Amino acid sequence: MDKFIIDGPCRIKGKVSISGSKNASLPILASTLLFDKPVIIKNLPRVKDINTMLNLLKSLGSKIEISKDKKTARILNKKNMKTFASYSLVKTMRGSILVLGPLIAKFHKSMTSLPGGCLIGARPVDYHLAALKKLGMNYEIKDGYIIAKSKGKLKGASITFPKLSVGATENSIIAACLAKGKTILKNCAIEPEIKDLTNFLNLSGAKIKWKGRTCKIKGVNSLNQTEYSVMPDRIEAGTFCVAATLSKGNLEINNLNPNVIQKELNLLKKAGANIKTNKNKITIKGPEKIKSLKSIKTKEYPGIPTDLQAQLMVLMCKANGKTLITESIFENRFMHVAELQRLGASININKNKAIIHGNTNFVAAELMSSDLRASVALVLAAIVSNGKSVINRIYHLDRGYEKIENKLKKIGIKIKRLK
Numbered sequence: 001m002d003k004f005i006i007d008g009p010c011r012i013k014g015k016v017s018i019s020g021s022k023n024a025s026l027p028i029l030a031s032t033l034l035f036d037k038p039v040i041i042k043n044l045p046r047v048k049d050i051n052t053m054l055n056l057l058k059s060l061g062s063k064i065e066i067s068k069d070k071k072t073a074r075i076l077n078k079k080n081m082k083t084f085a086s087y088s089l090v091k092t093m094r095g096s097i098l099v100l101g102p103l104i105a106k107f108h109k110s111m112t113s114l115p116g117g118c119l120i121g122a123r124p125v126d127y128h129l130a131a132l133k134k135l136g137m138n139y140e141i142k143d144g145y146i147i148a149k150s151k152g153k154l155k156g157a158s159i160t161f162p163k164l165s166v167g168a169t170e171n172s173i174i175a176a177c178l179a180k181g182k183t184i185l186k187n188c189a190i191e192p193e194i195k196d197l198t199n200f201l202n203l204s205g206a207k208i209k210w211k212g213r214t215c216k217i218k219g220v221n222s223l224n225q226t227e228y229s230v231m232p233d234r235i236e237a238g239t240f241c242v243a244a245t246l247s248k249g250n251l252e253i254n255n256l257n258p259n260v261i262q263k264e265l266n267l268l269k270k271a272g273a274n275i276k277t278n279k280n281k282i283t284i285k286g287p288e289k290i291k292s293l294k295s296i297k298t299k300e301y302p303g304i305p306t307d308l309q310a311q312l313m314v315l316m317c318k319a320n321g322k323t324l325i326t327e328s329i330f331e332n333r334f335m336h337v338a339e340l341q342r343l344g345a346s347i348n349i350n351k352n353k354a355i356i357h358g359n360t361n362f363v364a365a366e367l368m369s370s371d372l373r374a375s376v377a378l379v380l381a382a383i384v385s386n387g388k389s390v391i392n393r394i395y396h397l398d399r400g401y402e403k404i405e406n407k408l409k410k411i412g413i414k415i416k417r418l419k
């Protein structure tokens with residue numbers, strides 16, 4: 001298994017360009033199952049999760065051509081596709097559950113593995129199943145598979161999600177595009193990645209309208225040939241902004257509309273960062289002294305994203321005071337805490353709350369990655385630790401960050417990957 005060696009402390013300096021969003025690419029790629037004409041998706045990030053999704057589509061019968069730079073996929077589905085999404089593929093990437101909606105909407109049957117949990121939580125899919133059932137999907141769970149079918153086309157329905165769920169919202173919107181009649185989804189998640197999905201579908205001839213957390217979809221018979229470029233990854237951008245703030249850095253981030261991370265940028269300003277933005281560039285200078293943010297609570301969009309919680313925790317370890325971090329989305333998303341404690345952090349956990357005592361002097365150590373975002377938090381901590389840190393199992397990182405060591409080397413970080 002690959003590992004990183006990071007020689008700290010270093011200061012970030014230079015320019016970084018943000019890759020396409022993994023969490024916008026996954027639902028967009030899954031939704032291409034609705035099409036019987038060619039679809040071209042551009043600006044895909046070259047990360048493992050995208051390869052997994054492309055392999056899953058290929059296993060279902062999609063003919064996929066990838067460009068030399070691996071950022072563009074041309075997808076053409078066969079007339080009669082397979083509808084079996086195997087556990088071997090689904091278990092490596094939970095986002096695979098997003099093929100269920102399009103398979104049932106287009107082919108009226110599907111055998112999709114339950115994704116199972118992951119380190120950050122049980123990750124159930126009950127909201128997905130309840131919503132698709134309302135649209136006319138009948139299913140039973142057998143041997144860890146969702147065996148689903150519908151009597152012909154799905155039928156539009158009015159659905160209110162019990163809780164905000166990114167995946168359940170995406171699965172339902174995708175399925176409703178080919179349903180008969182009108183679907184109204186209430187209490188939807190409204191992450192920018194979901195809007196990127198609906199922009200893509202509307203460009204392809206779907207009829208989707210948003211009003212706050214309500215999404216109205218008028219079913220159509222088919223979708224047109226389309227070419228679409230995926231939005232940049234706001235979590236990758238946020239991670240680099242935290243890194244610059246943490247390391248007294250001076251960083252320019254290109255090709256990202258700052259509006260999608262305005263809340264996070266305001267938070268970093270409060271921590272002392274000096275930030276300038278224009279329509280698609282951010283310039284960020286880290287302060288000599290990092291101020292404690294007192295209390296940070298992760299929330300569904302437009303709140304502070306759970307996917308930045310671990311990175312912000314590292315920042316607060318270097319702040320001049322105590323900070324309370326409340327993780328309100330996932331039940332077990334503090335795996336990075338034990339690793340940060342190995343580097344010298346002083347953090348107390350009580351259920352989904354963590355008190356960070358700040359003024360930490362990180363000393364390099366050997367570390368273990370866990371979930372994708374926790375792993376990148378260890379990279380950030382290693383960047384400002386004294387000495388050589390080793391980070392093991394960085395395949396977690398490769399799932400969601402495109403060749404992060406190349407980007408980090410270019411902005412002054414002494415990092416190397418050991419096979």
Ligand code: EPZ
Pocket residue numbers: 022023026095121122123124125126127128129163164165166167168189305306307329330331372373400
């Ligand atoms: C998406 O996961 C993202 N993944 C996650 O990013 C992100 O952390 C999460 O949204 C929250 O923003 C992708 O987009 C591929 P949810 P998702 O459904 O859709 C519970 C990363 O690092 N829930 O909004 O699975 C669930 O357990 C990943 O890129 C149910 O109970 O998140 C969680 O506690 C990690 N039943 C909460 O809702 C359901 O049917 C929010 O989950 C669905 C969800």
